[in-house]
Amino acid sequence: MSKAKITRDRIIQQAASIFNQHGYAGTSMSDIMRVTGLQKGGIYNHFRSKDELAIAAFDYAVGCVRQHYADVLRSKRHAVARLYALVDAFYGNFYGTIEALPVKGGCPLLNTAIESDDTHPALRDRARQAMNAWREMIRKIITSGIKRGEVKAEVKADTVATLWISMLEGGLMMSQLYGDRIHLDRVKHHLRQYIRKELAQGT
Amino acid sequence: MSKAKITRDRIIQQAASIFNQHGYAGTSMSDIMRVTGLQKGGIYNHFRSKDELAIAAFDYAVGCVRQHYADVLRSKRHAVARLYALVDAFYGNFYGTIEALPVKGGCPLLNTAIESDDTHPALRDRARQAMNAWREMIRKIITSGIKRGEVKAEVKADTVATLWISMLEGGLMMSQLYGDRIHLDRVKHHLRQYIRKELAQGT
Numbered sequence A, B: 001m002s003k004a005k006i007t008r009d010r011i012i013q014q015a016a017s018i019f020n021q022h023g024y025a026g027t028s029m030s031d032i033m034r035v036t037g038l039q040k041g042g043i044y045n046h047f048r049s050k051d052e053l054a055i056a057a058f059d060y061a062v063g064c065v066r067q068h069y070a071d072v073l074r075s076k077r078h079a080v081a082r083l084y085a086l087v088d089a090f091y092g093n094f095y096g097t098i099e100a101l102p103v104k105g106g107c108p109l110l111n112t113a114i115e116s117d118d119t120h121p122a123l124r125d126r127a128r129q130a131m132n133a134w135r136e137m138i139r140k141i142i143t144s145g146i147k148r149g150e151v152k153a154e155v156k157a158d159t160v161a162t163l164w165i166s167m168l169e170g171g172l173m174m175s176q177l178y179g180d181r182i183h184l185d186r187v188k189h190h191l192r193q194y195i196r197k198e199l200a201q202g203t
Helices: A003-022 A029-036 A040-044 A050-073 A079-095 A108-116 A121-147 A157-178 A182-199 B003-022 B029-036 B040-044 B050-074 B079-095 B108-116 B121-147 B157-178 B182-199
Strands: none
Touching: A003 A029, A003 A050, A003 A108, A029 A040, A029 A050, A050 A079, A050 A108, A050 A121, A079 A121, A079 A157, A079 A182, A108 A121, A108 A157, A108 B108, A108 B157, A121 A157, A121 B157, A157 A182, A157 B108, A157 B121, A157 B157, A157 B182, A182 B157, B003 B029, B003 B050, B003 B108, B029 B040, B029 B050, B050 B079, B050 B108, B050 B121, B079 B121, B079 B157, B079 B182, B108 B121, B108 B157, B121 B157, B157 B182
């Protein structure tokens, strides 16, 4: 890897936590200079604008989350086991024994969705793509689970994806607001029951 | 009402939509000057700082939401009817036939919770108070419903409040990200089923 690529990646990684904690509008170039230890020119050598860096940082943060999901799903074949694993992986991203997410400040998708919906079309489009990918992951597990007789045939995959993501992101918002994991704990417990009662075939 | 009070209230109302759409960090004094048509001095006559105005604007926005809930609950006595009304009122705040909320940009509590959790203790405390009040409203309806035999005795009021708020706020986040009410529609439908199946006594 070239030295330029190494520096570029380091800027992205360091900027990702600042953007995720302070938001796009709340992060200045001086903040980024401070965390990277670089001068403004050193940053602009790699990124044309704060926008370009913000988008790269968002892609990096979402990539970390996605990698974590891929890791936990790798050893699971049964749709129901995969659904349980996804709930636990989301929880583990923020309150795991080993903190899985190297980006501070909560869920980058939630933070970016809320900040960008009224103000920043480029980031909003990125957040939509990440949301599409997450919904698609849940839908695929459910539809292939239905085909294999592991998930009840009448389950509506897209509706479940909406309820599921709403609950996890909403529960995380509450836990982060209070600095108390109890809200996401309750959501996790409820979703595990929901998988057992409403989704799993033969129960 | 004094002329000063009228001007102060007008600044708060006009600033509330800008803060709610663009966030605290994303709103500048120039933005506030633009929407109010006042000079900086004219605004500082009424508020010592952007902070003081932001907090007053948040309180105003949350007060509008609260007023809407109080209005829809006034005619309902049965706990189950009150719970249905709360779900519909949340939905109606954003996608009602008559838009109930005079503040643009979605739910002020959700937006402020997300923005302030890592960065702005005064706003975060305000968001916590508003969240406490919302949880308390749901808890009270449930506990008095249990006492009157309208809600199942085994229902855990605080857990229901968490699940309920998570789902509504998460569903709103998804609908606002896509500009498509379908996600909050699904949440509303699910919560109405949940009230009927899990909360209402005698079903």
